[in-house]
Amino acid sequence: MAEQQNQQSQKGAVRRFLQSIAVPLGAVALALLIGAIIIELSGASAWEAYVALAKGAFGSAEGWRRTLEKTTPLIFSGLAVAFAFKAGLFNIGAQGQLLFGAITAAWVGFAVHGLPPGLHAALALIAGTIAGGLFGAIPGALKTYTGAHEVITTIMLNYIAMGFTDYLANGPLKDRSPGNIIARTPEILPSAKLPTWGWLPFGFILAVLAAVFAWWVLQRTTLGFEIRTVGQNPHAARYAGMKVARTVILTMVISAAFAGIGGAVETQGVVGRYEPGFNANLGFDGITVALLGKTNPFGVIPAAMLLGAMRAGSNVMQFDAHVAQEITDVVQALMLFFVAADQIVRWLLRIRAEEGEKITLSTGWGSQ
């Protein structure tokens, strides 16, 4: 009897899992389909384009490396968005938090001398994480103490972060080497760089570990229980004696720390210094990744890889199939649309609605 029940519940679990990924998969398929139609309408071959895209992303060790490199910051910003989501917060500020993480890591990377390689890299990573996290505390505190909605404050803080990092890279932290005229920091020391083993960047491993960490915090710890309770029903959280204000700020800090470490990893593993124009849309990409991954930390990884692969392969696609890279942005927007408009996908694919935790994010902007 017990065994039978166990088998049944296992079957149920498999069915639930399939059901839960059906909508994202359907959304991706629909987005690719409409993308194909756009490509065909503009006179190119969709099939060729997608083949070239896949070849560019996965066709070689070099392709894999590029894909994973592009995936890494997307995982981090996706985690930043997904983590905040769980507490009912919408962090659009991943962009700014990432910039702070990146420039702090760069500063530690070029200004601190004489440390052994592993330690130096770790120090820079930690500095970037903390910088990002602290920057995320601002919207958290504004939300708790004044009621200012985090969507607007994080967008505003993105511009502030851009201005501030631009000032730093143009002023105190500027690369003064002869011949440099642009706003950038000096190159970080080799001891602060993160290695890439063949096609596997170290940063990608960190990103996966970060996802595991996020999952553990949310699902296995008492803090995670508080975060989810605040997201689901802040009134009940208060009634139960949880410190809602503290939880909101802490959630924003952790969320922003994910973005901060993402910026540090990008600096130390890929770019090698801080430069302007650094991954301009990562904040919004994070939203797509988080929703495509159903705001589940483990869902974020494949979602980020999909987007990362599209980014990594788009060069090859442009070269081989003469399709502009930006088609990937179009497809990405369509994915986001179909994931968000899950009724459409459900209706098309005849999938039943699932019961679960739902969060409304956008209610009013201002102070109460």
Added chain:
Amino acid sequence: MSTPASFANWKLFWKRWGIGLSIAAVVLAVIFYFYARSPRVTEAVLASTLRQSVPLVLGALCGLLGERAAVINIGIEGQMLMAAYVGFMVNVRTGNLLFAVLMGVLTGAVLGALLAFMSVTLKIDQIIGGTVINILAIGLTGYFYQVGLSAQGKLNPIPLGPLAKIPLIGPVLFDNPPITYASIVLVFVVHYVLFHTPWGLRTRAVGEHPRAADTLGINVYLVRYVNVIVGGALAGLAGAYLSLEAVGSFERNMTNGRGFVALAVMIFGKWTPFGAWGAALLFGFATAMQTQLQFAGKLHIPHQFIGMLPYLLTIVVLAGFVGRARPPAADGIPYEKEG
């Protein structure tokens, strides 16, 4: 008997207009001081302020039309960008500037309809709906963008007869291209519609208490659709301004965050057209000063910090540090009919 009453009236008057009037007085004083010292520069800064404010005020009007009906529009950026692109392309193909502007406006309206469909009919989270539009606009304009296209001309200033000859005021206010004039007129139009017509009353009711509106036979969905679509048209006009009046060509991502700043302008202006206009001018002024300082290189404040000011101010306003900003009560909440 009449003294306390008139005193109360005066207090009410001050409460309502005091901050605006004080700011206006200070601004005027400062303007005249600088005009006396360096007329050319002052004129240039003020003219630039007005020009910079045009897309912001149009975007903010778009945002507040939506939010007064409780639909948050964070896709203004995308609506502007797409409209800028379409307007430009139509101008390249037809050379008809008026038609190009109209197509830009139509593009904005179509995207408005898409947002309304997502947030009113599908009841998608409105922030996500707006983000879809933003990413879609970046993708589509980037994908279809062709390098090296050029258009014949752009919208030129139309001096308003003798008015344009008045010193300082003339060149700043009465010698502008058409969309700039239109943006000023639209501030008054939107104010009139929102606060002096049945439609405006219904819009505000829908934004505050949609169920109450519903029980009085007002079609909540229709009101939301129309406002968001008209708002989209205004954002489209802002886009047309960028590509057809300000620059005369299209560049990738040329909106450069103006759509988001417009949201800030709307909040700063406390969801009113005149407030938004004032805020847009303030933000425009900050941008104009930033350029001016960068150019002159006199002050020792890094120009980035002046550029940050509008964003900081927005946060300050939003946090309620200077007066409370109260958004429409139902803002962002999808309306579910019962039964």
Added chain:
Amino acid sequence: MSEETLALEVRNIVKRFPGVLANDHVNFTLRKGEVHALLGENGAGKTTLMNIIYGLYHPDEGEIYINGQKVTIDSPHDAIRLGIGMVHQHFMLVPVFTVAENLILGAEPTKGWTLDLKAAREAVIRLSEQYGLEVDPDAVVEDLPVGVQQRVEILKALYRDAKVLVLDEPTAVLTPQEVEELFVIMRQLKERGVSIIFITHKLKEVLAIADRITVMRRGRVVGTTTPSEVTEQDLATMMVGREVVLQVDKAPAKPGDVVLSVQDLEVEDERGLIAVDGVSLEVREGEILGVAGVQGNGQTELVEAITGLREIRSGKVVLGGHEAPDRNPRYLIEHGMAHIPEDRQKHGLVLSYPIADNLVLCTYYKPPFAKGLQRNEEAIEENAKRLVKEYDVRTPSIFTPARSLSGGNQQKVIVAREFSRPVKLLVANQPTRGLDVGSIEYIHKRIVEMRDQGAAVLLVSAELDEILSLADRIAVMYRGKIVAVVDADKVTRAQLGLLMAGSPAEDVLDKEAVPA
């Protein structure tokens, strides 16, 4: 029935909601110029029927006739056109609008394109004079007292030329004086030919104002009668379906030490107005203190202040002899407070969470439910299995989301969670609102058990029956003040009613029962 034309008639209305038959072949008639009371318990289907008449719901079956003509009402718009007006239980007024603006919304007078607010103001004044409903057209609605807001709602219907007026539980939020004023208004409307459907579950009001009475129970019409043919007891029986004996078996209280002491408490409501105005009270171990009062007299704010959910303006709340150092619910919970909140879905439960998680909502951070930073899933499940059994929560599994449970079972989950800790003070606010009779009896029994185990119980309820059957002492709250504290066996129902209505205690009570 005679051949007169009826103002309104519904025939065989059926309305199904998932899992509920809300209206089961309902027939109802309204004569011209009568007040027809629709009586029934919460959930009997009264409001559903009215929402159908007003076009907010669409009936699955059945017909509606107005003045003898068959009509279809697809939306409130149709209803208004047909001369039906409705005053909803929750007012449908835009709080930031003025009275005049609310009045004309949806049917605005204009001059050209422009709103004619002058005409709107005049309309307010004309109507208020005509019907004796005094109200300032330029007042902003959110600043008005509830009773006046209700007048605005009635004016709205009259402005739209309503011939049939539906009043949905209009007296729930009113003081007895305001109820009297409302009755005067209703009589005036009647004289001017307006037909009124008056929805309520209060028997006395029905007998005072109605011309005819229709009683509903579980979606069906039980019968129609007139006030002269029935007594209160008859109506109660019709409403509930059996003799209502809400008598709880309980031994006399054995009060011990003071557990909760509230001293000169002042608390503000959301709008910064004083809601609790200098309240002092004491609750001892082993006794139940019932707080009686009409809804909205500060009970909610009082409970929230005691349980740490609301700031206090001045005064003290002392629990177990100590003033809480920081007014945080967690401190109070750890010091023996249990709280059954007024709104179980808003405060008491996380509806999307499984029952198991809801059962550790207040204790998740302590062993055995936490091991260091981590949750101890085994202990959480163990706890859930035990409590579900002990408190007879009917659920398919401990992993079922709380949302899927019935109201009674949701309340049992809350009771199980709150009673599973060592309890010194139990604060129960409307613990049985909207529950079925079985659940009510169960929860009453548990509360008395709690008392017998030595807990101090503060029971707040708007149901006089609940107070009378459970409380050992009764405090009456009126306009933010405790106007009297009396022993439960020394006071009559009528006396309590007068006290709740604001009559001075010294006029109402015998000398020896006058409060401490």
